Amino acid sequence: MTPHNALASDWVEWLRLEQTPGVGPETARQLLAAFGLPSQIFATDFTALSKVVSAKVAKALLQPDFRQLQQRIELTQTWCSQPGNQVLTWADANYPRALLDIPDPPVLIYVKGRLALLDAPTIAVVGSRNATAQGIRNAEQFSEALSKAGLTISSGMAAGIDAAAHHGALRGAGSTVAVIGTGADIVYPSRNRALAHLIADGGCIVSEYPLGMPAIASNFPRRNRLISGLSKGVLVIEAAGQSGSLITARMAAEQGRDVFAIPGSIHSPLAKGCHQLIKQGAKLVDTAQDILDELRFLPMMRPVAASSTQTTSASLAEITSADQRLLDAIGYDPVHVDHLVEQVGIDVAELSGVLLTLELDGHIEQLPGGMVKRIG
Structure with a gap:
């Protein structure tokens, strides 16, 4: 049986090493430093192994569950036989160089799609799963502009900001990399199935987790180090005060990457995380060009500014003066409809109709609790 990989024999041995209970990236590094490649580790006796790892791990290395291991190998070989699917190990020349620079790169990764994107200049775009309409628009516009400038966009294929970032990035030459928290053969959330197919065709999907691994909450924060690790910097668009996106930003800073954040309303819970990052030294941005300038990245073509001013100018020409008066009263901070009734001087029924239009x-975007705010 030959895996669909240049390092066929090593591929299987690396998988065995990675699947050994108690062997993570740090333990793997210790074993490799002491004994060489995985095949040499498995040829080492118990006494020598137990000087580097615990007796329990040494025993697991020499006496694996061969039946379960063989099932894992066969499943992975079948997956690798499909076009575009590969498994990369530390010893593989195609393993992304950027990940080798982080403290704990995964022993092996499962890759589906355009392998070359893993070594392309990349910016991560992350944010809230429960994003506002403006946040979704910002994620798409910034990602599209950066992708058209030649940057690849990495994100986590979650709902909300992540999905919007992938969609925007696919419209540019830079395309996108999705680092997922499940096995590479599983789509999560299921609503992103169509998006996953688009990324597999035009971008790249990456996972450090074995095939068949379901969605487990603890795996998602851990995969964030790969999102930032592949990137030159991380852009955070909408994040609550306690948000997984802040974990990605923290990991980016620890890895020596730049951190960018888009500010929002002081009244918005989803702006709290971004404002916190800015206070801590993240770079405030309001256009994609700000990021390109900071990275000193020479674009393939000058990107369209991802700010909302252009779309606003075109949109406002299409609305009536009465609607414009209402928009002016709403503003970009959330305001309650009762306040609008008093300020604009129309009844609730008429106001509701205009707001819907x-x-x-x-x-505009209508928010919970009778609040509304202007977008675009």
């Missing part, structure tokens, strides 16, 4: 046209 403005929302459908993409000018």
Whole structure:
């Protein structure tokens, strides 16, 4: 049986090493430093192994569950036989160089799609799963502009900001890399199935988890180090005060990457995380060009500014003066509809109709609790 990989024999041995209970990246490094390649580790006797790792791990290395291991090998070989699917180990020349620079790169990764994107200049775009309409728009516009400039966009294929970032990035030459928290043969959340197919065709999907690994909450924060590790910097778009996106930003800073954040309303819970990052030294940005300038990245073509001013100018020409008066009263901070009734001087029924029209046209977003804010 030959895996669909240049390092066929090593591939199996590396998988065995990675699947050994108690062997993580740090233990693997210790074993490799002491004994050489995985095949040499497995040829070492118990006494020598137990000088480097615990007796329990040494025993597991020499006496694996061969039946379970063989099932894992066969499953992975079948997956690798499909076009575009590969397994990369530390010894593989195609293993992304950026990941080798982080403290704990995974022993092996499962890759589906365009392998070359893993060594392309990359910026991570992350944020809230429960993003606002403006946040979704920002993620798409920034990602599209950066991708058209030649940067690859990495994110986690979660709902909300991540999905929007991938969609925007696929419209540019830089494309996108999705680092997922499940096995590479599983799509999570299931609503992103169509997006996963688009990324597999035009971008790249990466996972450090074995095939068949379901969605486990603790795996998602851990994969964030790979999102930032592949990137020159991380852009955070909408994040609550306690957010997984802040974990990614912290890991990026620890890895020596730049951290960028888009500010929001002081009244918005989803701006708290971004404001916190800015206070801690993240670079405030309001256009994609800000990021390109900071990275000193020469774009393939000058990107369209990802700020909302252009779309706003075109949109405002299409609305009536009465609607414009209402938009001016709403502003970009959330305001309660009762305040609008008093300020604009129309009854609630008429106001509700106008607000619905403005929302459908993409000018405003209606929020919980009778609040509304302007977008675009």
